[in-house]
Amino acid sequence: MSDAMQAPRPGPDDTNVPDERTKVHRAETKTRTPVEAKREGPTLDVVKNDERVKVFIRSANQQTGAIGYTEHGERHANTSADGARFILKSLGHDVRRCEIAAVAAYLHDMGNVVTREKHAQTGALVAKDILMDLGFPLEEVATMMGAIANHEEDEGGLPVSAVSAAVIIADKSDVHRSRVRNPKSTSFDIHDRVNYAVTASEIKVSRKEKLITLELAVDTEVSPIMEYFEIFLPRMMLSRRAAEFLHCNFALVINNTRLL
Ligand SMILES: [Fe+2]
Ligand SMILES: [Fe+2]
Numbered sequence: 001m002s003d004a005m006q007a008p009r010p011g012p013d014d015t016n017v018p019d020e021r022t023k024v025h026r027a028e029t030k031t032r033t034p035v036e037a038k039r040e041g042p043t044l045d046v047v048k049n050d051e052r053v054k055v056f057i058r059s060a061n062q063q064t065g066a067i068g069y070t071e072h073g074e075r076h077a078n079t080s081a082d083g084a085r086f087i088l089k090s091l092g093h094d095v096r097r098c099e100i101a102a103v104a105a106y107l108h109d110m111g112n113v114v115t116r117e118k119h120a121q122t123g124a125l126v127a128k129d130i131l132m133d134l135g136f137p138l139e140e141v142a143t144m145m146g147a148i149a150n151h152e153e154d155e156g157g158l159p160v161s162a163v164s165a166a167v168i169i170a171d172k173s174d175v176h177r178s179r180v181r182n183p184k185s186t187s188f189d190i191h192d193r194v195n196y197a198v199t200a201s202e203i204k205v206s207r208k209e210k211l212i213t214l215e216l217a218v219d220t221e222v223s224p225i226m227e228y229f230e231i232f233l234p235r236m237m238l239s240r241r242a243a244e245f246l247h248c249n250f251a252l253v254i255n256n257t258r259l260l
Helices: 034-040 044-048 051-066 074-090 095-107 119-133 138-149 162-173 190-197 225-245
Strands: 198-206 211-218 249-254
Touching: 034 095, 044 051, 044 095, 051 074, 051 095, 051 119, 074 095, 074 162, 074 198, 095 119, 095 138, 095 162, 119 138, 138 162, 162 198, 162 211, 162 225, 190 198, 190 225, 211 225, 225 249
Parallel strands: 211 249
Antiparallel strands: 198 211
16 A cells, blocks of 8 residues: 555645635745634644744754754744645645644754754654643644654655655755855855755645645756756655655646656
8 A cells, every 4th residue: 555545634624725726835824713723732833932942943053054054944944834834724634733734844953953964853852842841732742753753855754644744845845045054156065056046936736636836946047957956856756755645746847847
């Protein structure tokens, strides 16, 4: 049996998905009112306001910067959280699962506060204590631990739940020039170049077509498309696997041309 067949099916559509039109991820999607959120359990806002989360993400960002990686701070955390919530909401998953996906995505790179290597696994353990302290039910904590621990393609990550699949796609989709920290374009490495070349990045989800699309605008004067594939092909393969877990195909569109 394939992963896709084992994946939990989307629940009833209680997210006010208006119809089967293609959705475009542009801004944060609100899935419920604050009153509803309270009734259902801790939310992303509670996690964002936790002092440990603030300090650990800030420190993780500084430490990844010190060893030459792109931005891994609150901007990346927020973009990933919005993306993961958007993907599951667009596919009709229930509001609580959307919230859990947003929280897991927000915390997915926090393990960089320990070391870059194995940051997915350490991040899951760091998150576990905080999430339990904040009152998340044990089953939700377990789902988020699996999602955080499995987000990294070069650490053996694989989609293990719908939440995990959404975190993977949202994380891998966050390629943008704003993540480049090297101020000197003359000393850009290939990662800087590819990230800097991406001037727009958008996730689209069509529930009707069962299709998740990553659309990028790439400045080919900065980096040829080939360089994107040179460094990001494993990420795209993992994204495709994650989309399959959600019973969808995955498409990559660069400069209006479908390449995957
Ligand atoms: Fe990561
Ligand atoms: Fe990430």
